[in-house]
Amino acid sequence: MKHASGPNQIKTDTLPARTSIGTGQLALNDADYDERATMRAWENFLADEPKCARDPVHVRSLIHESWYRSATGGINAQSIEAPLSSDRDEIEYLTRTNAELLSAAQRSFASLGQLLDGTGAMLVLADSDGVLIDAIGDKKTLHDGMDIHLGIGGKWNEDAVGTNGIGTALWTGKPIFVHAAEHFCAGIKSWTCAGAPIRDPLDGKIIGVVDLSGYSPIFRPHNTALVAATARQIEKALAEQQQEQRTRLLEAFISSAPSYRSKDGLVIMDHRGRAIFCNNVPDGETTEMRDGPMEPGRGRWLMNLPPSGSEDELAKALPPHLRSCHITPLKLDGNLRGAALVFPSGPAISTVAVIDREVNRHLQAATTKIVGESEELLAAVDIASRVARSSGVTSLLIEGETGVGKELFARLVHAGSRRTSNDPFIAINCGAITKELFGSELFGHVAGAFTGASREGKPGVFELANGGVLSLDEIGELPLEIQPFLLRILEERVVHRIGDARGRPVDVRLIASTNRDLKQEVAAGRFRSDLYYRIGAVSIHVPPLRDRGEDVLLLTEHFNRQIAAAAGEDPLEFSHDALDALLAYRWPGNVRELKNLIERLHVLARGRNVGLRDLPKEITTPVPERTNMPADRPTTGTEQLGSTLVDAERQAMKNALAAEGGNLSRVARRLGISRPTLYRKLDQYGIRRGFV
Structure with a gap:
């Protein structure tokens, strides 16, 4: 077998020996695991990665997709271990920030730990970044695991070590197993692992992974079921913890607010600023919640709680659309663990409600999420607001470079055009869909419409967005052959699933966004002119960050305070030189790049004061202009x-x-x-x- 040269070149004599387990034990998803075939598939993939990306090698699709992410993400297939942080302060920080998850997992880990001794298996717990925070099980396996940094502090997301049970479970959001040669890195191909994500019962976000690992002979098909069951037990323990905290916070509020009246609106937030209880909440954008058996508003994020916990700091941190309420800090055992929002049932509420109804409460709240004061930005916000209020405009084109915040404008239009609180907002990125799947994703399909079609059929995004807004990002990536069908739906307001002659009426407001010049795409024959004029009757240009002047400073302050509050830290202080450099930089990645920079500075800055030395070189060192054009050639x-x-x-x-x-x-x-x-x-x- 010949190998392509490069960082992923592997010699076959360095690969781990084949496991002694028979392939009959490994049947799953209608395909038997064959180690030699899997190893050949891996070698072929590394030898011709572009070809194998187009023509999947003979492994499970889940594994092939993960291999491709690993290769294109720069993972070195020769790696023998995961990154490891052994710094005591970092480990203590991990333990502190994941205290609730560790506590919820304690009972399950204690009971399983006794059963794993001598089995050759270990059970590990990772946080939402794939960093291990606990490990139990067979002593020898725990010891051997440190050879590949499968221990506390090891980082096992796909961006760090490629295909593996922890990282791939985080990526897919589902219980999965990765066996032996299916790993991407050569150094861990003698291991097998099964991981299952753990979700926060309050808002459904993935907060960790539980994983069963060991040398390949421990593999059993039911390993995945075991970790999935363990994850559910941990989630159940988390739910019990949250219920206990909810009760204690309610008791703390009752004891600290004797003037509270039963007619007043009340929202209790946990320490992360999420609503965990709501009662008599007034109508409007303030919270969009109602009391009831299921409490539909629970889990919704409302604000960041400042670490100090004083009423003054809490009041300052309130978003504009919540300024009409009174906020009270709630402490448990001397520590700030939540806050209460009280909406008095009196003239103040009715006055605010009248004002809000006149300017559309939903729209007001969405507008506050767009930070900036430049004329071009405010003009774009004004157009979006008018479109949102209009019932006659059924489609909108949002143009702007990548990272300028086009989705915020799409959500603004959705917020202002909502008729009920349940109107859907469906967003799909056309640049992330393969050409073969466009039709199925947009229009849906009936059972058996094509090879690989769902047995039950599947609705497309137009049906899912019925009654609300469909946001098509990067619409310039839409294949030319699909464009006539999209035009037909917009004109007839009827969608036909693939393989179905029956039409389904849809009432959808389409918001298309693009970072391309669609006029040039039309001129080049890559985009239909009739579709362009149909979606672009009303358009918004979102200005790039470099054209927004001192909005850079406003956004820097906004992200700085937001990130600091989420981490429970004080905001960073920027020197004048650093701010001048941020103003002078061209920001090719726009607002998204600025936010990523502030997040990076909160992690990597040498102290709380940010100077020029803390900024990346591309910001502090101007890019020289190119002067290699022939002098005798005139240019327009x-x-x-x-x-x-x-x-x-x-x-x-x-x-x-x-x-x-x-x-x-x-x-x-x-x-x-x-x-x-x-x-x-x-x-x-x-x-x-x-x-x-």
Whole structure:
């Protein structure tokens, strides 16, 4: 077997020996595991990664997709271990921030730990980033696990170590197993693991993973069922903890608020600013909640609670749409563990309600999420607000560079056009869908419509968005052959599932967004002119961050305080030189890039004071202008502008690749673009992933 040269080249004599387990024990998903075949598939994948991305190798689709993410994300297939943090302060911080998860898992881990001794298996608990925070089980396996850093402090998400039970369960959000040669990195191919995500019972977000690992002979098909059952037990314990905290916070509120009247509206928040109890909440955008047996408002995030817990600081932290209420800190055992929002039942509430009804309460709240004061931005907000109030506009085109916040404008239109609290908002990224699946995703299909179709059939996004808003991001990526069908739905307001002659009426407001110049796409024959004029009758241009002047400083302050409050820390302090550098930078990734930078500074800054030395080089070192154009060739103003923008984008991508060591997942996040868009741009500019 020949191998392609590069960082992923592996010698076959370094691969782990084949397991002695018979393949008959490994049947799952109608395919027997065959280690030799899996190993050959892995070698073929590394030898010709682009071809194997187009033509999947003979492994489970879940594994093939994860291999592709690992390879394109810059994971080195020669790796023998995961990254490990052994710093005591970091471990203590992990333990402190995951105290609730550790407490909820304690009972399950204690009972299973006794049963695993001598079995060759270990049970580990990871947080939402895939970092291990607890491990129990067979002593020898625990010891051997440290050879690959499968211990507390080891980082096992896919971005760190490729395909594995913990990271792939985090990515898919489902219980999965990864057996032996199915791992991406050679150093862990002698192990088998089964992981299951743990979700917060309050809001459904993934907060961790429980995983059963050991050398490959421990593999059994029911390992996945075991970890899934353990995850459910942990979730049940979390729910009990949350119920206990809810009761204690209610008791704390009752004892601290003797003037509270039963007619007043009340919302109790936990320490993360999520609603855990609501009663008599007034109508309107203030909270969109009602009291009732199921308490539909529970779990909704309302605000960040400042660490100090004083009433003054809490009042300052209130979002504008909650300023009409009174907030009270709630402490348990001397620590701030929540807050109560009280909406007095009197003239103050009725006055606020009248004002809110006149300007549309939903719209007001959505508008406050768009931070900025520049004229171009406020003009875009004004157009979006008018479109939201209009019943005659059924489609809207939002144009702007990647990362400018186009989805916020789409949600603003949705908020202002809502008729009921249940009107759906469905968002789909056209750049993240394969060409073969476009029709099925947009229009749905009936049972057996094509190979691989769902047995029960499937509704498309138009049906799912019926009565609300459908947001099609990166609509410029829509294949030409699909565009006539989209146009027909917009004109007839009827959708036909693939394989079905019956039409289904839909009432959908379409919001299309793009970072391309659709007029140029029409001129080039890549986008239909009739569809362009249909969706672009009303359009909004969201300005890039570099054209918004001092909005950069407003957004820096906004993200700084938001991130600090979420982490329970004081905001960073920026020097004048640092702020000047942020103002002068061109921000190719726009608002998303700025937010990512502030998050990075909260982690990596040397102290609470941020200076020039803490900023990335691409911000503090201006990119020199290119002067290699022949002097005797005259250029038009349009050519110069196009060349400047293209050169700036190409250089920004090279800078990001160098800063992130070629890791495409992190490069995409840094630039604020999707990975499919990044791949297309790399091909467009002829940039190799290995560029440093």
